[in-house]
Amino acid sequence: MAGLCFQGRLLSFFNYRKKKFVNSKNKTVGVLYRLLQLCVISYIIGWVFVSRKSYQETDEAVQSSVVTKVKGVSMTNTADSGLLVWGPEDYVIPPQAEDVLFVVTNFLETPNQTLGHCAESFKVVDGRCQGDDDCEEGKMVTAGNGIMTGKCVTKGENSTGSCEVFSWCPIEKEYKPKDPLLTNAENFTIYIKNFINFAKFQFSKSNVKETTDESYLKGCRYDEELHPYCPIFRLGDITRRAGHNFQDMATSGAHICIMVEWNCDLDRGDCHPQYRFARLDISDSNHTIAAGFNFRHARYFKTAAGESYRSLFKVYGIRFNIMVHGKAGKFSIIPTLINLAAGMTLMGAGAFLCDIVLLYLKKMRVSCLERKTKRSKNERRVSEEGGVEDRDML
Numbered sequence: 001m002a003g004l005c006f007q008g009r010l011l012s013f014f015n016y017r018k019k020k021f022v023n024s025k026n027k028t029v030g031v032l033y034r035l036l037q038l039c040v041i042s043y044i045i046g047w048v049f050v051s052r053k054s055y056q057e058t059d060e061a062v063q064s065s066v067v068t069k070v071k072g073v074s075m076t077n078t079a080d081s082g083l084l085v086w087g088p089e090d091y092v093i094p095p096q097a098e099d100v101l102f103v104v105t106n107f108l109e110t111p112n113q114t115l116g117h118c119a120e121s122f123k124v125v126d127g128r129c130q131g132d133d134d135c136e137e138g139k140m141v142t143a144g145n146g147i148m149t150g151k152c153v154t155k156g157e158n159s160t161g162s163c164e165v166f167s168w169c170p171i172e173k174e175y176k177p178k179d180p181l182l183t184n185a186e187n188f189t190i191y192i193k194n195f196i197n198f199a200k201f202q203f204s205k206s207n208v209k210e211t212t213d214e215s216y217l218k219g220c221r222y223d224e225e226l227h228p229y230c231p232i233f234r235l236g237d238i239t240r241r242a243g244h245n246f247q248d249m250a251t252s253g254a255h256i257c258i259m260v261e262w263n264c265d266l267d268r269g270d271c272h273p274q275y276r277f278a279r280l281d282i283s284d285s286n287h288t289i290a291a292g293f294n295f296r297h298a299r300y301f302k303t304a305a306g307e308s309y310r311s312l313f314k315v316y317g318i319r320f321n322i323m324v325h326g327k328a329g330k331f332s333i334i335p336t337l338i339n340l341a342a343g344m345t346l347m348g349a350g351a352f353l354c355d356i357v358l359l360y361l362k363k364m365r366v367s368c369l370e371r372k373t374k375r376s377k378n379e380r381r382v383s384e385e386g387g388v389e390d391r392d393m394l
Contacts, residue, residue: 029354036350044343053265053329055336059200062262062326066099072188076181080109081311086182091317093297099322102293103188103235105250106180106316110172113298114309118169119153120144120162127163129154135163145171172296172312180250180316186236190320191217193231194260194273198328201266207231207273228272233258235318242277252292253316255281262326271328280321293319 048054074086089095091104120127126142129135129152137150146167154161197204209216209229220230221237239246242256257278264271282291294316302308 029357032357033350033354036353037347040343040346040350043346044339048339048343054339055331056265056267056329057200057332057335058327058329059198060327061199062324062328063197063199064324064326065195066322066324067193068098068101068320068322069191069193070101070103070188071191072184074182074184074188078109078181080111091182091185093315099324100320101190102317102319103185104315104317105182105185105253106177108173108175108177108314110170110312110314112309113168113170113312114307115166116169117149117164117166118171120146120165120167121171121174122162123174124162127165128160129163130160141165168310168312172314177251177316180247182250185250185317186234186239186246188235189221190233190235190238191231192233192258192260192322194322194324196262196324196326198264198326201328201330203264203266203271203328205262205264205271207260222275224275238277238320239279239318241275242279244279249279249318251316253281253294253318254279254291255293255319255321258320258322260322260324262324262328264326264328266328266330293317 070088070092072088074091075084076086077083086104093102093104120141121144122128124141124144127144127148132150132152135148135150135152137148139148140146141148141163144165146165149164149166151164152161153164192207194207195204196206207229208231209227217230217232220227220232222228222230222233236246238256238258239249239254244254257280259276259278261274261276262271263274281293294314296312296314298310298312300308300310
């Protein structure tokens with residue numbers, strides 16, 4: 001007897017039970033059901049497949065190489081330097097840049113500095129003194145220009161002076177620039193050559209137009225509609241696209257981000273670079289004490305007698321950061337089936353919601369509940385040896 005019971009339970013594991021459907025003629029629930037179906041179908045087609053392209057396999061690990069080159073000439077004439085002509089080898093730092101480069105637009109020069117003893121700048125708080133006791137010999141001046149010699153240089157008795165330091169003298173000039181000296185800088189051009197590769201799909205492309213015309217790059221300028229594959233940008237146009245005027249930034253410098261985006265649909269052969277520009281050294285449109293960009297560098301020389309001297313430059317300009325992002329997609333059966341299965345599951349959720357409305361929210365809920373739960377009177381059983389039960393039920 002126990003054996004027959006175990007056998008019956010074992011065989012019942014392989015039973016198949018089908019649902020019994022109740023046809024409700026309630027128009028409100030019927031309209032709700034069709035609306036839910038329409039919403040689910042619209043979501044699957046419109047959002048999942050058309051907008052998100054979830055039928056594609058994607059590769060976001062874009063491999064990128066960037067090469068930049070700046071061209072343009074400007075001239076300056078100052079009391080310290082005299083008449084100078086500035087070429088890319090002078091105003092681009094470093095001269096051979098890739099995804100980061102700096103273009104000088106303004107500068108302050110302290111010429112003919114030699115190693116010696118001189119008074120620290122009075123603007124350096126740590127270098128001020130009332131007497132020699134305030135200047136510890138061998139101590140470095142914090143945020144200053146040299147090493148203290150132990151002497152306090154004052155202009156008169158009982159007046160505050162500055163500690164004498166061993167440094168490059170005279171000390172760097174301390175004043176703010178007024179107008180940009182490289183006035184022609186906004187007409188300089190940057191050549192941004194970008195190569196990308198999506199290893200998963202073995203797909204490569206460049207942002208340079210494929211042409212045999214060698215004169216094309218000499219005369220073109222980037223235009224989103226006319227010349228989308230001309231990688232030559234005028235500095236004034238870059239700052240304008242970032243929402244700022246070039247001359248306003250040229251005096252104290254700025255930090256500009258150039259973003260190159262590749263969103264490639266390889267099924268349609270649609271893969272084009274899109275450029276976006278943004279200024280990073282200010283928040284919104286408010287200027288702060290951190291706005292601008294500058295640093296110092298020196299040019300060293302020697303006299304005929306072998307004595308070294310230098311010219312110190314505090315340069316202001318625009319720092320460009322070039323960032324490349326990309327994503328490529330191509331049809332694949334696996335994500336397509338996964339998203340279709342998810343859509344079919346949502347269709348079932350619509351029917352479940354209508355059942356709740358019909359069973360619990362409508363006036364005829366008692367009658368519907370009875371129909372949903374009753375079993376068929378024509379229920380058929382086979383002998384205990386077969387162990388099979390056939391029911392027409394929900």
